[in-house]
Amino acid sequence: MMKILLLLLVALDMIERRVEVVARLKALEEAATPLVAFLQNASAVQELRADKQYNLQMLHDRYQIGPEQIEALYQYAKFQFECGNYSGAADYLYQYRALCTNSERSLSALWGKMAAEVLMQNWDIALEELNRLKEIIDSKSFSTPLNQIQSRIWLMHWSLFIFFNNENGRTQIIDLFNQDKYLNAIQTNAPHLLRYLATAFIVNKRRRPQFKDFIKVIQQEQHSYKDPITEFLACVYVNYDFDEAQKKMKECEEVILNDPFLGKHLEDSNFSTVPLRDEFLENARLFVFETYCRIHQRIDMEVLAEKLNLNYEEAERWIVNLIRNSKLDAKIDSQSGTVIMEPNHSNVYEQLIDHTKALSGRTSKLVSQILEHAQAQSAR
Numbered sequence: 001m002m003k004i005l006l007l008l009l010v011a012l013d014m015i016e017r018r019v020e021v022v023a024r025l026k027a028l029e030e031a032a033t034p035l036v037a038f039l040q041n042a043s044a045v046q047e048l049r050a051d052k053q054y055n056l057q058m059l060h061d062r063y064q065i066g067p068e069q070i071e072a073l074y075q076y077a078k079f080q081f082e083c084g085n086y087s088g089a090a091d092y093l094y095q096y097r098a099l100c101t102n103s104e105r106s107l108s109a110l111w112g113k114m115a116a117e118v119l120m121q122n123w124d125i126a127l128e129e130l131n132r133l134k135e136i137i138d139s140k141s142f143s144t145p146l147n148q149i150q151s152r153i154w155l156m157h158w159s160l161f162i163f164f165n166n167e168n169g170r171t172q173i174i175d176l177f178n179q180d181k182y183l184n185a186i187q188t189n190a191p192h193l194l195r196y197l198a199t200a201f202i203v204n205k206r207r208r209p210q211f212k213d214f215i216k217v218i219q220q221e222q223h224s225y226k227d228p229i230t231e232f233l234a235c236v237y238v239n240y241d242f243d244e245a246q247k248k249m250k251e252c253e254e255v256i257l258n259d260p261f262l263g264k265h266l267e268d269s270n271f272s273t274v275p276l277r278d279e280f281l282e283n284a285r286l287f288v289f290e291t292y293c294r295i296h297q298r299i300d301m302e303v304l305a306e307k308l309n310l311n312y313e314e315a316e317r318w319i320v321n322l323i324r325n326s327k328l329d330a331k332i333d334s335q336s337g338t339v340i341m342e343p344n345h346s347n348v349y350e351q352l353i354d355h356t357k358a359l360s361g362r363t364s365k366l367v368s369q370i371l372e373h374a375q376a377q378s379a380r
């Protein structure tokens with residue numbers, strides 16, 4: 001009996017709320033109608049020009065549309081957004097911005113427009129809005145520096161949706177996050193974003209000149225933030241701890257699969273043939289290999305295989321091909337199962353590393369081909 005009463009009360013409450021929402025929608029719709037009717041009339045819209053002042057005057061003189069009706073359009077758009085009608089919201093917010101004279105309001109409409117595009121998964125348009133927002137945030141004056149930092153952090157969080165759904169996003173995320181002002185905001189208030197920047201650096205085909213400085217940031221921030229991905233970089237580039245790096249590589253795989261942005265590609269990507277996880281692991285191996293070669297003269301194949309998270313045959317093929325293709329001056333002694341670097345090893349390693357840097361695009365493609373090949377062969 002109590003339960004039924006409770007349910008009835010809940011139902012009544014919901015009906016009441018629905019009535020409220022519908023009433024609000026009606027009121028907003030009414031207030032916005034003059035402007036919406038104008039905007040829906042194609043021949044009327046033709047009267048608009050590129051000049052905002054002219055348009056406002058024209059709307060006022062010919063259609064009796066003033067600031068009140070324009071404000072109503074904003075409220076109506078906001079309401080559409082809250083009801084989940086993102087296409088309606090995006091259209092109205094776009095039109096609102098064309099008529100709005102208040103820069104704060106216009107900025108908030110732009111945030112809404114970008115969010116609506118993200119929620120509709122219109123990634124290209126969302127990226128354009130993101131860039132518009134960035135330009136405004138970087139140039140406008142804020143009441144306090146912290147407000148500006150907050151805005152940048154919001155922007156970066158939204159950008160994750162866009163970048164990890166965009167073909168060039170893994171490069172673009174570095175361009176945005178690694179800018180001084182944005183990296184500063186991350187270090188100040190959002191160190192968890194380092195994961196995405198670190199991943200982007202690792203999967204990027206072209207090793208970035210900023211990479212060295214980024215390692216320093218990882219090192220600095222170790223106390224405020226770390227996860228397997230940033231720890232992996234610290235193992236390879238700060239501590240030279242390859243056993244730990246290998247453990248971290250396995251953990252990284254878990255992290256990527258469970259991360260809402262990084263793991264996403266596995267199910268529903270149409271543009272990236274290589275899932276981010278695979279690309280990450282291939283490049284991570286290359287990182288380990290490069291650094292390991294830099295500090296060893298004689299490398300036990302078995303140990304190397306372990307460091308690369310490959311089985312012995314895969315590792316051997318990988319190394320043979322890498323040596324052959326980058327003309328690395330090294331030999332494989334099959335009997336003892338070691339890779340022996342030639343006497344001029346330091347030169348050779350530097351060469352290899354420079355070579356790998358310069359040709360890293362080609363090299364990582366090569367490495368992935370080698371690995372695919374190796375896997376295909378070992379599957380036989």
Ligand SMILES: *[C@@H]1O[C@H](CO)[C@@H](O)[C@H](O)[C@H]1NC(C)=O
Nearest residue numbers: 037040041042043044045047
């Ligand atoms: C559309 O606008 C034109 C020009 O302002 C006007 O003549 C026409 O009546 C309008 N059409 C509708 C359906 O309101």
Ligand SMILES: *[C@@H]1O[C@H](CO)[C@@H](O)[C@H](O)[C@H]1NC(C)=O
Nearest residue numbers: 080085086087088089091092
């Ligand atoms: C969404 O908004 C547009 C523009 O106002 C409107 O035409 C459409 O009917 C709305 N859709 C829903 C489901 O309310």
Ligand SMILES: *[C@@H]1O[C@H](CO)[C@@H](O)[C@H](O)[C@H]1NC(C)=O
Nearest residue numbers: 121165265267268269270271
């Ligand atoms: C991927 O492409 C296929 C075929 O072109 C299409 O049916 C599918 O909806 C697309 N998936 C996504 C997530 O875009």
Ligand SMILES: *[C@@H]1O[C@H](CO)[C@@H](O)[C@H](O)[C@H]1NC(C)=O
Nearest residue numbers: 329342343344345346347348
């Ligand atoms: C090592 O390199 C130097 C200069 O690059 C060269 O002069 C020397 O002959 C090399 N030594 C060997 C053993 O190849």
